[in-house]
Amino acid sequence: MTEKSDFELVEEFLDGSEIAFNTIAARHRNNIYWHARRMLGNHFDADEITQQVLVVLYEKLNTFNFNSALSTWIYSITAKRAINQLRKRKVREVLNFDDAHNWKLSVSDDIVRNYEDKEKLKKLNYVLDKLPFKQRQIFVLRHFDELNYDEIAEITNRSVGSIKANYFHAIKKVTELMENE
Numbered sequence: 001m002t003e004k005s006d007f008e009l010v011e012e013f014l015d016g017s018e019i020a021f022n023t024i025a026a027r028h029r030n031n032i033y034w035h036a037r038r039m040l041g042n043h044f045d046a047d048e049i050t051q052q053v054l055v056v057l058y059e060k061l062n063t064f065n066f067n068s069a070l071s072t073w074i075y076s077i078t079a080k081r082a083i084n085q086l087r088k089r090k091v092r093e094v095l096n097f098d099d100a101h102n103w104k105l106s107v108s109d110d111i112v113r114n115y116e117d118k119e120k121l122k123k124l125n126y127v128l129d130k131l132p133f134k135q136r137q138i139f140v141l142r143h144f145d146e147l148n149y150d151e152i153a154e155i156t157n158r159s160v161g162s163i164k165a166n167y168f169h170a171i172k173k174v175t176e177l178m179e180n181e
Contacts (some may be wrong), residue, residue: 006070013061021061025054028071031145032078038140039082041125049081056081068154075145076155079137086133127177135170142167 004012004023012020032053037046056077064073128136134156141152142163149160149167156163 007066010061010064010066010070021058024057024061024070028057028074029054031071032074035075035078035140035145036082036085038128038144039079039137040085041129045085049078049085052081053078069151072147072151072154075141075147075151079141079155082137083133123178127174130177131170131173135166135173138163138166139170139174 004020006024006027009020009024009027013024029050033046033050036049036053037043040046040049053074057074064070128139131139137156138152141147141155142149147155149163152158152163153160158166
């Protein structure tokens with residue numbers, strides 16, 4: 001028996017199959033989490049974004065137009081949610097409301113130990129935090145999510161040329177920062 005495509009599952013969900021949605025969610029949950037994690041730099045925010053994206057998928061899957069891969073559409077939703085989360089974080093930092101938030105992050109960091117070397121993760125998060133948002137987003141989509149330039153252009157609504165330029169500058173900065181650390 002062959003595995004159903006995302007398009008087939010979307011059609012089944014639109015016809016009323018909750019099982020089809022659960023399959024879509026299970027198939028894409030890790031990619032959503034790790035994309036958000038790399039964009040936001042911590043488990044707590046990434047987990048929150050993952051839940052938000054899954055709710056949006058459930059509520060808005062009927063608006064998916066089948067013109068692109070479902071994963072591209074999901075990355076776009078995830079990126080928008082991550083941007084909003086970063087904006088909220090900046091407001092909290094300015095207003096000093098971040099102290100109550102920090103204890104949750106330190107507790108959740110233990111989860112990462114099972115998956116990655118903690119020191120490498122810290123260093124990578126530090127380096128990614130130093131990149132301008134556009135460069136970070138493109139670097140994460142290209143390097144970690146292994147999307148091609150056309151897919152990234154579609155997700156970010158930018159030209160392939162600007163994607164390539166931002167990726168080049170991001171690579172240059174990441175290399176420079178990693179060498180300096």
